[in-house]
Amino acid sequence: MEDKEKLEQITNCAMCANMCKHSCPTYLATGKETITPQKKARLILYEEKAFIKDEQGFFDVMFQCAMCGACKAHCIYDDFDLRRFIQRARSKAFQKDILPNDTAKRMETFRRFGNPHGERQLLEKGTGDVGYFVSCSAYRDQQVPQAMDRIISASKEQVHEFGGADICCGAPLYYAGDTEGFKQAAEKMKEEIEKRKLRKVIVDCPSCLKMMTEVYHDVGVDIDVEFVHTTVFLNGLLREGKLRVNRASATATYHDPCILVNDGGIATAPREILEVLGFKIREPVYSREDTHCCGGLSGAKIGDAEVANKVNLMRIDELKETCADVYLSACPTCKSVLSDVDMKDITEIVADQIIDE
Numbered sequence: 001m002e003d004k005e006k007l008e009q010i011t012n013c014a015m016c017a018n019m020c021k022h023s024c025p026t027y028l029a030t031g032k033e034t035i036t037p038q039k040k041a042r043l044i045l046y047e048e049k050a051f052i053k054d055e056q057g058f059f060d061v062m063f064q065c066a067m068c069g070a071c072k073a074h075c076i077y078d079d080f081d082l083r084r085f086i087q088r089a090r091s092k093a094f095q096k097d098i099l100p101n102d103t104a105k106r107m108e109t110f111r112r113f114g115n116p117h118g119e120r121q122l123l124e125k126g127t128g129d130v131g132y133f134v135s136c137s138a139y140r141d142q143q144v145p146q147a148m149d150r151i152i153s154a155s156k157e158q159v160h161e162f163g164g165a166d167i168c169c170g171a172p173l174y175y176a177g178d179t180e181g182f183k184q185a186a187e188k189m190k191e192e193i194e195k196r197k198l199r200k201v202i203v204d205c206p207s208c209l210k211m212m213t214e215v216y217h218d219v220g221v222d223i224d225v226e227f228v229h230t231t232v233f234l235n236g237l238l239r240e241g242k243l244r245v246n247r248a249s250a251t252a253t254y255h256d257p258c259i260l261v262n263d264g265g266i267a268t269a270p271r272e273i274l275e276v277l278g279f280k281i282r283e284p285v286y287s288r289e290d291t292h293c294c295g296g297l298s299g300a301k302i303g304d305a306e307v308a309n310k311v312n313l314m315r316i317d318e319l320k321e322t323c324a325d326v327y328l329s330a331c332p333t334c335k336s337v338l339s340d341v342d343m344k345d346i347t348e349i350v351a352d353q354i355i356d357e
């Protein structure tokens with residue numbers, strides 16, 4: 001490790017009491033002590049010191065992480081983020097071509113089509129200098145962008161919608177450790193935004209938002225626009241009286257997407273929307289910064305599929321405990337992997353309750 005400060009940080013984590021493990025979804029769902037944050041840090045330190053004999057085993061553990069940020073949120077050290085070290089290890093795995101099978105397949109699709117899902121049409125609608133980037137998972141879901149269309153039309157806002165084809169934020173490349181590929185995706189996104197002359201971009205996926213507001217900068221790509229998550233945009237429309245909505249008389253459970261709360265710091269806007277819509281909120285035991293990953297692995301679905309499946313089942317059980325009438329989230333990936341509780345995106349529920357003029 002070239003940097004003395006980084007070596008000190010990972011050593012501190014490797015020697016820590018590991019209490020943050022009680023918030024780590026991969027540990028909680030599997031019960032495997034070997035994949036707790038502190039044990040991951042210890043392996044990273046051993047790898048640094050060339051003590052690791054089983055290279056495959058080491059990289060397997062690096063992909064048994066949801067990259068959810070719960071350990072950062074509950075860390076005893078300010079500004080320490082274990083994920084940055086896991087990310088470095090994943091870059092080494094990528095360079096050595098030692099990736100989990102599902103991740104390798106996803107990378108192959110990305111190389112062919114410029115996105116993780118395959119061949120797609122370009123999506124381009126509307127005008128104006130406020131953009132709405134339809135994330136790959138929303139493009140696939142279709143209902144989220146359709147709900148946004150209805151909201152945009154009812155609010156009479158000018159919004160330039162774009163996505164599909166090979167326009168992707170690059171998060172799958174990032175989480176797979178393909179640093180160079182990710183940088184190219186970031187540069188392409190910058191071009192896509194600049195050629196549409198946007199000053200603000202609404203983003204429906206928390207992971208895209210994290211890439212655009214934080215990780216692009218780390219690879220030297222800065223885009224001079226304001227990025228906002230859909231929930232912040234919708235909350236603004238409701239507060240400014242730009243949407244007239246019916247009030248529901250039902251209970252709702254909101255699942256905090258891990259990246260939205262741990263990296264975006266957004267937990268209040270979605271709850272304020274639900275209150276305006278008249279829902280009585282039933283919080284799950286683990287909510288806000290105590291939320292658990294849905295199993296979608298930071299929205300990018302990159303990592304160990306078996307561990308992801310266990311995390312997913314654990315989160316479904318936690319959500320079912322509230323027995324709410326409706327379950328809502330603010331991430332199209334959470335929506336798709338939590339279909340067992342009939343999860344909807346908050347965008348859809350806002351659109352459903354619009355009173356047509």
Ligand code: SF4
Pocket residue numbers: 012013014016017018019020021037038041071072074075076077080082
């Ligand atoms: S992430 Fe923070 S709290 Fe958790 S083991 Fe490492 S140093 Fe300790």
Ligand code: SF4
Pocket residue numbers: 023024025026027035036037040064065066067068069070071072082083
């Ligand atoms: S990022 Fe999430 S899954 Fe990974 S070690 Fe930290 S708490 Fe566990």
